[in-house]
Amino acid sequence: MFLGIDLGTSGIKVVLIDDAHRVLGTGHARLSVQTPQPGWSEQDPQAWIDATRAAIADLAMPLDRVAGIGLSGQMHGAVCLDAADHVLRPAILWNDGRASDEAEALDADPQFRAVTGNIVFAGFTAPKLVWMQRHEPDLFARIRRVLLPKDYLRLWLTGEAISDMSDASGTAWFDPSVRDWSAPLLAATGMRREQMPDLAEGSAVAGHLRAHVAAELGMPAGIPVAGGAGDNAATAIGAGITGTGPGLVSLGTSGVIFAATDRFLPAPDTAIHAFCHALPDQWHQMGVILSAASCLDWWAGIIGRAAPDLLAELDPQPGQPGRIAFWPYLTGERTPLNDPAQRAGFTGMSARTDRRQLTRAVLEGVTLALAENMQALRAAGGGADALIAMGGGARSDLWLAMLAQATGVPVLRPAGAETGAGFGAARLALMAATGAGAEVLTTPDIAGRFDPDPALLPAWAEALARLQAQRA
Template sequence: MFLGIDLGTSGVKVVLIDDSHAVCGTGHARLGVDTPKPGWSEQQPQDWIEATRAAIGDLALPLDRVAGIGLSGQMHGAVCLDASDRVLRPAILWNDGRASDEAAQLDADPQFRAITGNIVFAGFTAPKLVWMQRHEPDLFSRITRILLPKDYLRLWLTGEAISDMSDASGTAWFDPARRDWSDALLSATGLDRTMMPALAEGSQIAGHLRPKVAAELGLPAGIPVAGGAGDNAATAIGAGITGPGPGLVSLGTSGVIFAATDRFLPAPETAIHAFCYALPGQCHQMGVILSAAGCLEWWSGICGRPAPELLAELDPAPALPGRIAFWPYLSGERTPLNDPTLRATFTGLSSRSSRPQMTRAVLEGVALALAENMAALRAAGGGADALIAMGGGARSDLWLSMLAQATGVPVLRPAGAETGAGFGAARLGLMAATGAGSEVLTPPAIAARFEPDPALIPGWAEALSRLRQL
C-alpha cells in the first residue's frame, strides 16, 4: 500500500491506495488560517504536523504494509527556519497579498521573467522574503533555510530538506528550463543556494521515513518518501494526465485550469503559470484564481446555511447567466488580471433579488473566471480538449455544467473526484517506491460527463466579455 499526504489550506487529507491504485481509505483533519491584518494569510507549521498526525489517525486502518509515501501541498508558502531548523515566524501563505510592492519590484527586473517564464506574483515565495527583509530584518538575518509547506512536513518525516520541481517552480527563484535553482535570482533577493532545499523529481525518492516518526504514526521505518508535487500538479497526476490532451479544472479553495505540455512554454504576458510538472522532463501551464470553492464557503457563512443546502435551492437545468453577477475576487486575483488588491462584488442587485439568485451568481462568477483562464491558456499556446474536474466543488452537477458552457469543452467528473491531490501524491509514492514510470498513471473511470450546449455558449461568451470589461 501507498500513502498520499496532501497539505491543503483548510486541512490535511491522507489517501491510502493499493498496488492497483484503488483507494483503500481516506483521513482528514481541519486547519485554520490566521489573518492578523487585511490581506494577510498565515499558518503555524506545527499545526500542519498535528493535522497530519490526526488525519493519519482518522484512517483507522493498519499501516504496517505501507511501502511508500507521497507528498503534495499548497504552493508558494514561506517557511523560514534558523540554524537549528526552528520556525522563525508563522508561514506566509500563497493567498497572502502583503508583498505586492515587493513583487512589482522584482517583476520590474527583466531577469525574473526571462529566467522563470512567469510574472512575479505577490503570492509567490520570493517577494515574501523581500518583504521580511524590509519589515522584519531581525528575523530575516536569522534565516538559514527556506522550505515550502509540504517540504516542512518532509523535514519532519525524513530529516531531509528536499523539494520537487513543480513546487519549486512557484517560488520565483527557479529556472524551469534548467530544472534548477537560479543563483542570479537568489542573489537578487539577498539569498543563496545554501538556503534552498535540494531538488528531486516528483516520482523520485526524496528521503526515507525516520524510525521515531514511523513508530509514532504506525508506519514501517525507512520507507521511501517521494519528491511529490505542488497541489495542482499532484491533482493532475491523480487524474492520469501525462501529456497534452485533457486538462484539469480544480474547484478547491482556489480554482485552477491546468494543462500538461511536452515542453516549457512561458508566456508571462498572459499571467499564465509555466512550471515544471511532477514527471521527469515534463512541464505544465496553469491559470489560477485565488477563490473558487472558497467563494461558496464564504457565501455559505454569510447565509448561515451549509453549502449543500444552498445548492439544493437552485434549478439544476443548464441556463444562461443570470442578471446578478458576482466577481469572485475575495483575495485579489492572479490569472489573467494579476491584481492582489481586487475584491469581490455583486452587481445587478435589486429589491427583488433572492438568496438562490445570489448563490447562482457565485457559481457563475467562478465559472466565468475559470473560462477567462482557459482563454489565457489558449493565448499562451496551450489549452485542453476536455477538462477533468477535481476538488470539493466537483460534486456539484450544476457547477460543472456551467463550466462546460463557459469554457466550451466537455467537463468530466471521475469517480472519487474529491481525493484529488492526496490520490496523486499516493501515486507518486507508489512510483518512487517501485520505480514505475508514467505508464501506470491510467485515467480514472468517468462517473459523469457535462457537455457544452451550442445554444448556450454564445450567452456565456457574452457574459465573459462583460467580465473582461471589469
C-alpha cells in the same frame, strides 16, 4: 499500500491506495488560517504536523504494510528556519498579499520573467522574503533555509530538506527550463543557494521515514518518501494528466485550469503560470484564480446556511447566465489580472433579488473567471480538448455543467474526484517505491460527463465579454 499526504489550506487529507491504485481509505483533519492584518494569511507549521497525525489516525487502519509516502501541498508558502531548524515565524501563505510592492519591484527586473517564465506574483515565495528583509530584518538575518509547506512535513518525516520541481517552480527563484535554482535570482533577493532545499523529481525518492516517526505513525521505518508535487501538479497526477489531451479544472479553495506540456512554454504576459510537472521532462501551463469553492463557502457562512443546502435550492440546469454578476476576488486575483488588491462583490441586484439568484451568481462568477483562464491558456498557446474536474466543488453537477458551457469543452468527473491531490501524492509514492514510470498513470474511471450545449455557448461567451468590459 501507499500513503498520500496533501497539505491544503483548510485541512490535511490523507489517501491510502493499493498496488492497483484503488483507494483503501481516506482521513482528514482541519486547519485554520490566521489573518493578523487585512490581506495577510498565515499558519503555524507545527499545526500541519499535528493535523497530519490526526488525519492519519482518522484513517483508522493498520499501516504496517505502507511501502511509500507521497507529499502534495499548497504552493508558494514561506517556512523560514534557523540553524537548528526551528521555525522563525508563522508561515506566510500563497494567498497572502503583503508583498505586493516587493513583487512589483522584482517583476520590473526583466531577468525574473526571462528566467522563470512567469510574472512575479505577490503570492510567490521570493517577494515574501524581500518583505521580511525590509520589515523583519532581525528574523531575516537568522534564516538558515526556506522550505515550502509540504517540504516542512518532509523535514519532520525524514530529516531531509528537499523539494520537487513543480513546487519549486512557484518560488520565483527557479529556472523551469533547466529544472534548477537560479543563482542570479537568488542573489537579486538577498538569498543564497545553500538556503534552498535540495531538489528531486516528484516521482523519485526524496528521503526515508525516520525510525521514531515511523514508530509513532505505525509504519515501517525507512520506507521511501517521494519528491511529491505542488497541489495542482499532484491533482493532475491523480487525474492521469501527463501529456496533451484532457486538461484539469480544479474547484478547491482556489480554482485552476491546468494543461500538461512536453516542453517549457512560458507566456508571462498572459499571467499564465509555466511550471515543471511532477514527472521528469514534463512541464505544464496553468491559470489560477485565488477563490473558487471558497466563494461558495464564504457566501454560505455569510447567510448562515450550509453550502449543499444552497445548491439544492437551485435549478439543476445550467441555462443562460443571469444578469446579477459576482466578482470572485475575495483575496485578490492572479490569472489574468495579477492584482492582489481586487475585491469581491455583487453587481446588478435589485429589490427583487433573492437568495437563490445570489447563490447562482456566485457559481457563475467563479465559472466565468475559470473560463477567462481557459481563454488566457489558449492565448498562451495551450489549452485542452476536455477538462477533468477535481476538488470539492466537482461534486456539484450544476457547477460542472456551467463550466462546460463557459469553456466550450466537455467536463468529466472521475470516480473519487474529491481525493484530488492526495490521490496524486499516493500515486507518486507508488512510483518512487517501485520505480514505475508514467505509463501507470491511467485516467480514473469517469463517473459523469457534462457536454457544452451549442445553443447556450453564445450566451455564456457574451456574459464573459460583458464582465470583462465592466471590469475595464
